[in-house]
Amino acid sequence: MSAELVDLALVVADRAAGSEEIEAFLVHERSFEVKAYDGDVETLASAEPRGAGVRVAAERSVGFAYTTDMTDEGLSSVVDQARENCRFATPDEAAGLAPAWDGSPPEVPGLVDPSQEDVAPEAKVSFALELERATRAHEGVRAVEEAVYSDSDTEIAIATSAGIAGSYRRTDAWCYSVAIASDGDDQEMGFEFDLARGLRHLDAEDVARRSAQRAVRVLGATKIPSERMPVVFDPYVAAQFLGVLSQALTGEAVQKGRSLFKDRLGETVAADNVSLVDDGRVEGAPSSAPWDAEGVPTGRTQVIEEGFLRSFLYDTKSARREGRSSTGNATRAGFKSVPHPSSSNLAFDPTGETAAEVMRRAERALLVEDFHGVHSGANPVSGDFSVGATGRLLENGEPGRPVKEVTVAAPMLEILKGIVAVADDRRWLPFAGSYGGATTLVAEMTVGGLGG
């Protein structure tokens, strides 16, 4: 379908009249999902969604429109709408489409698992049933809220009247289960998942064990007294923290005064062992792609280097505002969205210890294994960070007493400057982006629990 989709995009881009420029972004996906519950299949879903998003740029204004109608008539009408919308946008010197570039972007390996095409629906159903069974079989698990296998095979094409044209394909497969553990009066829930390019790389037993453990190990959790103490983020939670941080790391957020890093470029913003890298080409990572949502080749950006803030992340417009080049960080939520800058695959470099070593170094600390209310309690503009937490108390570096209904809080710059170690257990987590979480020790945060 590859050639067809990019040809269709070129047909749309060729409608550019006079000095205007047109960009066509087309998506064609095939997806499948099976959800297991109580030993049986609860839902099966299959779909083949498709759509086109079109931007028209003229006289320093850009208008956007989208459609699911891929007929000649539908595509013609979406160009007219984008052109009409262009009239109402405020002219902006930085606005416009990505410039054409020479050559082809280097290959990003491993976006497609060729074996995935031959996986029969029956195998996917069996996988979900096995995931459900294995989760339920775990000691202490009373029920499984759901066990899900899901996959997609997506073709993405882009063409601009300035000369960008290309398409790529990616396959994705992922699964998760939600275990419910109970013990007398207490009930707890555990969520875990796995993701890969194809089903053959997913491990149902491992996901089942991890979901079950997340639920069982916090049974009987209680609050602890309020105290300032060291805090360890597990990889899952560390990725959630990166998700908040990333919102403050785009050039656009900084230009618009919506970043805690405004006016801090070149300054020390983290401990001197902290380096943070955004890389759109990591093999196997969720956000890897040859080019970004505007057709600009993806790349690697050193954001923080040994504590110094080195660079922000840019799309074409935010880069043009500073007279520099895009870092290939334009993303879209889909064909219905305009591109905006955001991180691709973002992660701290490991500091050379295993997770066990990091925990031993922490001695007595709160090991946070789940955050609650991150979207409300963490503010990438002010840097305020105060979120609910569940986890275990580390004593002599060993996880012990389960803890819940506490909050952990500290200004985000203090958290960054307090990072003592980042372990080597990195895991890519897709929380509306792609974040490489690893066990991370923070010297001190306020844990809010009992007492006033």
Place this chain on the structure above:
Amino acid sequence: MLEEGVVKQVLEEAVARGGDMAELYVENKRSTGLRLDSSRVEDVSSGSDAGAGIRVIAGERSSYAYTNVLTIDGLLDAARAARAGLSEGPTPVADLSRVEPGTTNPVEIDPARVPSTEKVDALNEADDAARSRGGEVVQVTATYAEVRQEVLVASTDGRLATDDRTRVRLGVQVVAARDGQIATGWEGPGHSGGFELLGRRPPREVGASAADKAVKMLDARSAPAGEFPVVLAPGAGGVLIHEACGHGLEADTLVKEASVYANRQGERFGSERVTIVDDGSDAGAWGSFGVDDEGTPSHRTVLFDKGVLVGHLSDLLSAKKIGAEPTGNGRRQSYAHLPIVRMTNTYLLPGEDRTDEIIGSVKRGVYAASFAGGEVKPVTGNFVFGMSEAYMIENGELTYPIKGANLIGNGPRVLGVIDAVGSDFDRWEGVCGKDGQHAPVTNGMGTVLLGKMTVGGTEA
């Protein structure tokens, strides 16, 4: 949207190999959105998203397929995909009869007929008003969104329902800064109706209010951590009810006994003051509709009656499992999603307490004026929600703003500490996320006193 003959043909194809029930959901959604940022109208977008989903239910199993190809061939292909795996004889399709909607949301001014320049003007007015509130206002983002969603639902058991939903929303986000301090303020009025929203909620007032919140919060000091009495502001405070009570009473979680409220109907959770309803038929409210996304009329459901748990929210499947009538709470984000149980407009009904007396009764506590959002685990009832605008209460008076604070607690237990409910009922519009699907919802309540809550802050 589709001829009845086509609808019937698709349904017949879907159950041609058996199954207990098949349902066709067709949606045509046209959206327009404008976004002003840094005093520039940066994004002007519009689009049309049309598709159809077919669900076949056989025993405990639901199969679903959807397509953007709305020709008879596209629909029949989807019907065949949805029935894959079935191999019995055909199930009969009942004659279709029209479902009466639970309410009608009037549209006085069709937003699609309003020139784009008026929408641009509205954003500029909100921007001007916000910036006029002082030099500390450094950034203003204003958004205008209109959606018209036409829906058709038909099923093999004879339901045929249509709905035509127009929603309009204005949003203003303000960033204020002073001496390295940064604070944000947000207002986002919306309704089920037309462009008349902007007459009722003038963009100037909305912009000014968001700016005032941000500027006030510049003086915020770090919030204390610990246990305090908490006063919730009218309207926005309803997030608590949504999170603490609503989600746990969605029958899909009840059926799976994944809710802390499972098997507890008739139990007392709060005082006589606590009556909570979910009402999708509240005409004009942001979370209202005529029929839900399964064709069930919208409905007012009492969840807690004077402190006693008496109700739940359900869609077709969960209602069948618990042997009750569906409450009209089956909603989906779009044709690409299966319906799930969702809240609509969830209200703690007004009480008789006076606002000044509620605040006056608190010696040392927290007043929560706006929330940034919240989250709950239905299995335990534990919730967290962040306060984007909050104040300390000392000796019965609001003294200074506090920042970086959130409330954490447990749903059933929090109902037990509702010690006062004000008569100053107000609504607050939001977007609720569940299982990856978003739905417009309203939270509503008057001023509420919670006797004791855990506040998470940075001061131990």
